Amino acid sequence: MNAMPRAVELGLIACTVCGQVCRTVPGDPQLDGDGVGDAMACPRCGSTLRRRKTDSYARTWALLIAAFILYIPANVLPIMRTASLNDVDDNTIISGVVELWVKGSPDLAIIVFTASIVVPMLKFLALGTLLVSSRRGSGWARVQRAKLYRLVELIGYWSMLDVFVVALLTALVRFSVLSLVEPLPGVIFFGLTVVLTMLASMSFDPRLIWDGKDTDD
Amino acid sequence: MGMSSPEALLVCEHCDTVYHRRPLARGDVATCARCGAELERHHAMSVNAMLALILTAMIVFVQANMWPIVTLGLSGQLSSTTLWGVILAMWREQAQVVSVLVAATLFFFPLLKMLLLGWLLWFARVGRRAPGFVRLMVGLHYLGPWTMSEVFVLGALVAIVKAHTYFDVIADPGIYAYAALTLLITIFAGVDLRRLWDEVPEQAA
Numbered sequence: 001m002n003a004m005p006r007a008v009e010l011g012l013i014a015c016t017v018c019g020q021v022c023r024t025v026p027g028d029p030q031l032d033g034d035g036v037g038d039a040m041a042c043p044r045c046g047s048t049l050r051r052r053k054t055d056s057y058a059r060t061w062a063l064l065i066a067a068f069i070l071y072i073p074a075n076v077l078p079i080m081r082t083a084s085l086n087d088v089d090d091n092t093i094i095s096g097v098v099e100l101w102v103k104g105s106p107d108l109a110i111i112v113f114t115a116s117i118v119v120p121m122l123k124f125l126a127l128g129t130l131l132v133s134s135r136r137g138s139g140w141a142r143v144q145r146a147k148l149y150r151l152v153e154l155i156g157y158w159s160m161l162d163v164f165v166v167a168l169l170t171a172l173v174r175f176s177v178l179s180l181v182e183p184l185p186g187v188i189f190f191g192l193t194v195v196l197t198m199l200a201s202m203s204f205d206p207r208l209i210w211d212g213k214d215t216d217d
Numbered sequence: 218m219g220m221s222s223p224e225a226l227l228v229c230e231h232c233d234t235v236y237h238r239r240p241l242a243r244g245d246v247a248t249c250a251r252c253g254a255e256l257e258r259h260h261a262m263s264v265n266a267m268l269a270l271i272l273t274a275m276i277v278f279v280q281a282n283m284w285p286i287v288t289l290g291l292s293g294q295l296s297s298t299t300l301w302g303v304i305l306a307m308w309r310e311q312a313q314v315v316s317v318l319v320a321a322t323l324f325f326f327p328l329l330k331m332l333l334l335g336w337l338l339w340f341a342r343v344g345r346r347a348p349g350f351v352r353l354m355v356g357l358h359y360l361g362p363w364t365m366s367e368v369f370v371l372g373a374l375v376a377i378v379k380a381h382t383y384f385d386v387i388a389d390p391g392i393y394a395y396a397a398l399t400l401l402i403t404i405f406a407g408v409d410l411r412r413l414w415d416e417v418p419e420q421a422a
């Protein structure tokens with residue numbers, strides 16, 4: 001037996017909701033814990049027990065592709081309009097970053113650039129890489145890929161930053177004809193992109209990274 | 218390992234590796250030898266301390282929501298807003314999707330999380346499972362990643378800097394309440410709530 005046995009090999013199954021470890025019954029179609037036709041509920045919290053998240057590959061791909069499609073209008077369309085007496089200006093995500101930079105806050109420009117551009121792109125690339133490599137059962141850089149997934153989980157929701165900035169400025173800048181801020185459709189697409197990428201990373205099962213053939217552990 | 222009861226085992230959520238559970242000393246964090254994920258950590262904070270933290274967070278949350286966050290000034294006119302002002306403004310300006318997102322992640326979910334925790338911990342203090350314990354613990358698990366108050370604080374900072382170029386900016390008490398709330402959330406982030414399953418045993422029916 002392997003020095004570090006996995007739950008699958010020992011006929012065990014861990015509840016993803018409460019962490020309870022349960023024994024499966026091999027051969028019984030309802031209690032074998034393979035996720036097909038199972039009626040096995042966690043004895044502690046009642047959640048359905050599955051060896052792996054249901055349809056992890058299909059769901060993660062679907063959510064990731066949907067997020068990517070919405071990410072395009074989120075970047076191309078303006079997210080916010082600033083209007084004053086003699087000037088109407090539509091801002092995109094990237095023009096907002098540039099504005100922060102030239103108006104003398106390069107540090108904040110970097111933070112916004114990271115939250116709005118780097119983090120979503122990282123999520124697309126990271127989850128795409130994880131999906132492809134895990135599907136192929138690749139043994140390549142497993143520890144690093146596991147770390148990458150945890151990073152995506154940890155930082156994912158910070159992308160909501162720009163949405164909150166637009167919302168706050170819309171509520172604050174209300175000086176009738178002198179100065180107004182209005183949200184534009186880009187911000188809606190961006191908010192939805194963030195939600196979809198969060199759902200995508202939740203649908204991915206990191207245990208799939210380790211499910212391929214053992215090469216080097 | 219074949220004879221161990223499942224309760225004595227611990228399975229890494231990130232790679233499915235099985236471990237024997239070992240008692241942890243203060244400050245200890247058990248990590249997975251295969252994938253490096255955190256398995257379990259020692260609970261330095263007592264149930265009473267957690268409850269105190271939640272009650273504090275509730276008070277600060279009320280303040281963060283009632284008090285205005287920022288005031289802008291432009292040639293003598295003043296304009297300020299609260300969180301609900303933000304939510305209503307987005308609704309009026311044809312961005313209802315964003316309005317709902319803001320209301321959920323900054324108001325309803327954080328509020329629900331604090332109420333659930335307060336309820337569960339109030340009973341856990343005296344070693345009892347609160348009514349609805351199982352359902353509420355499951356609900357808390359799903360609520361986990363959808364509260365974003367700390368992101369809002371950074372957003373407010375960015376908005377202030379952006380507005381500062383054109384307006385006079387006055388930081389209002391609401392922003393300080395939000396900063397305090399972020400601090401409390403950060404302290405609480407290290408707490409593994411699953412411990413309540415073990416610490417509060419099931420009563421014989």
